[in-house]
Amino acid sequence: DTGVSQNPRHKITKRGQNVTFRCDPISEHNRLYWYRQTLGQGPEFLTYFQNEAQLEKSRLLSDRFSAERPKGSFSTLEIQRTEQGDSAMYLCASSLGLAGGSYNEQFFGPGTRLTVL
Amino acid sequence: QQPVQSPQAVILREGEDAVINCSSSKALYSVHWYRQKHGEAPVFLMILLKGGEQKGHEKISASFNEKKQQSSLYLTASQLSYSGTYFCGTDDHTGTASKLTFGTGTRLQVTL
Numbered sequence: 468d469t470g471v472s473q474n475p476r477h478k479i480t481k482r483g484q485n486v487t488f489r490c491d492p493i494s495e496h497n498r499l500y501w502y503r504q505t506l507g508q509g510p511e512f513l514t515y516f517q518n519e520a521q522l523e524k525s526r527l528l529s530d531r532f533s534a535e536r537p538k539g540s541f542s543t544l545e546i547q548r549t550e551q552g553d554s555a556m557y558l559c560a561s562s563l564g565l566a567g568g569s570y571n572e573q574f575f576g577p578g579t580r581l582t583v584l
Numbered sequence: 585q586q587p588v589q590s591p592q593a594v595i596l597r598e599g600e601d602a603v604i605n606c607s608s609s610k611a612l613y614s615v616h617w618y619r620q621k622h623g624e625a626p627v628f629l630m631i632l633l634k635g636g637e638q639k640g641h642e643k644i645s646a647s648f649n650e651k652k653q654q655s656s657l658y659l660t661a662s663q664l665s666y667s668g669t670y671f672c673g674t675d676d677h678t679g680t681a682s683k684l685t686f687g688t689g690t691r692l693q694v695t696l
Binding site (some may be wrong): 471498500502507508509510511512515523558562564571572573574575576577578 | 586
């Protein structure tokens with residue numbers, strides 16, 4: 468049973484650098500989500516894909532953030548010109564979504580912990 | 585707006601019961617419950633849907649009061665493995681369906 472995987476697990480970067488994270492969802496899942504989690508808080512929604520279409524982006528997501536899901540399989544999240552405030556755990560989740568509903572559980576990956584120095 | 589969970593933290597002895605509450609200011613379509621251990625990903629526990637349908641863990645139960653936009657998670661005969669932070673995630677069906685807004689979290693510690 469292969470769950471959601473994320474790479475890298477940890478990333479340390481200097482302020483101003485660009486970083487890219489990858490998420491591989493459970494293979495038959497058509498929905499993929501990115502969340503950000505800071506210490507002591509619950510995950511915050513960033514963006515969501517159904518297949519290859521990016522259907523929603525949070526207002527929290529500045530222009531420095533971009534996400535893609537080419538071919539509806541893996542996804543990448545890129546942060547340009549990183550800031551110290553971007554330091555967080557970036558979580559990816561996938562689900563088998565039915566039209567119009569949230570009937571199915573979202574399975575989370577282990578996350579990528581980003582530290583911006 | 586983020587749902588509010590209570591209590592913020594609770595300490596139990598093994599075998600005791602606990603209730604964790606989740607309250608939203610918005611009308612909800614569904615409530616999802618997760619448990620997260622330190623340094624690990626959130627793990628799915630339960631979904632409660634508007635209309636009464638539930639999907640989830642055999643040993644954990646929950647309720648969903650649609651009129652009050654509240655959900656409660658019931659942990660009975662707690663085990664050491666129940667320790668962690670519990671989050672409710674709510675779907676109010678604004679924007680695209682299935683986006684979850686997570687609560688503030690409840691830290692549960694089970695001791696011997």
